[in-house]
Amino acid sequence: MSLPHAILTALLEKPSSGLELTRRFDKSIGYFWSATHQQIYRELGKLEAEGLIRTLPAEQPARGQKKSYEVLPAGRAELARWTAAAQDPKTMRDPLLLRLRAAAVVGTAGLEDDLRRHLESHRRQLAEYREIERRDFPPDRDAPEDRLRHLVLRAGIDLETFWTQWLTHALAEFAELPDAD
């Protein structure tokens, strides 16, 4: 049950409307917890019904019929509770590794191209993370919240680094394999 807590975190960082949240879930928070706008609207409704958030009383006119939400004390308390609660390590599920295992049985035909696509995409993500690090975490900033956020970003960077290296290695292995299937 992480989505509500992802939303609470995002709203604490900055009160937002559903669409703004959706946009923010396409970067930042969404880098390690993705969500679609439908999920977000549904969850906002629930959180409001539970009294963890509320709509900000209307302010600037702007366009549309925007509803902005902010976190109530009960919401902050729930987030703190969840953050501190012990959770079991998630069960791993990686389709790409599964496909490689399958390829050991049914042959590697066609797989190589997709590995290249994945490599490309991990490289792009890595470059983006590095850019964020350069922009948001210059060496002199180290307020506690910054250090935690930087730590999370480092996890992203190191994970993408791992994948680019591993995929590169995998492609090299493929090149050496007899390519019958």
Added chain:
Amino acid sequence: MSLPHAILTALLEKPSSGLELTRRFDKSIGYFWSATHQQIYRELGKLEAEGLIRTLPAEQPARGQKKSYEVLPAGRAELARWTAAAQDPKTMRDPLLLRLRAAAVVGTAGLEDDLRRHLESHRRQLAEYREIERRDFPPDRDAPEDRLRHLVLRAGIDLETFWTQWLTHALAEFAELPDAD
């Protein structure tokens, strides 16, 4: 839609009953695609209905009586198709990183213990992978299927290595943080 293909792969490696599959999903295949026994039984039923697998002709089945399955040619073809098909990189979802991000807002109280638990669990998994590597992939074996399976295992080893390092680093940061919340 990976579960059916995980099962096909497992059954091609060795025909099994539902419970045997469940056991195998607790190691090996399950290391990167976990599944519960209920998922597996349901999926076996579907795969049989679709004509991708069949029960081994032993005795007519009844509840509580073992049924073993094997993959039919159509099943192998479907697995080959799926393996070669392009798939988008999965959207990342990691509750632990999310909690760290939340901790930057609501404080780190209580989180440290759970990080230690996770570190312990990743260390255990890493040791297990290393043992499998030692046992199943001595330096002289390199048949093509072995190389692919070894590649997958290397991914597991490197991922667990990353997590142990990152968690160690995170705990070190925590030690330096003012621990008010």
Added chain:
DNA sequence: AGGCTTTTTGCAACTAGTTGCACAACGGGC
């Protein structure tokens, strides 16, 4: 033989996430 436990299979209900679409409001172009 009678009951007790384990093995093996499975149903049903639930939770979480995805996909496809609907609809209202507003701004801009003509």
Added chain:
DNA sequence: GCCCGTTGTGCAACTAGTTGCAAAAAGCCT
């Protein structure tokens, strides 16, 4: 004034995975 694309919100149906429980066969004990 009217169509049209954009912004913003939302419902409904579907797919995938989880949890809790139960029931048939088989072995085990005395």
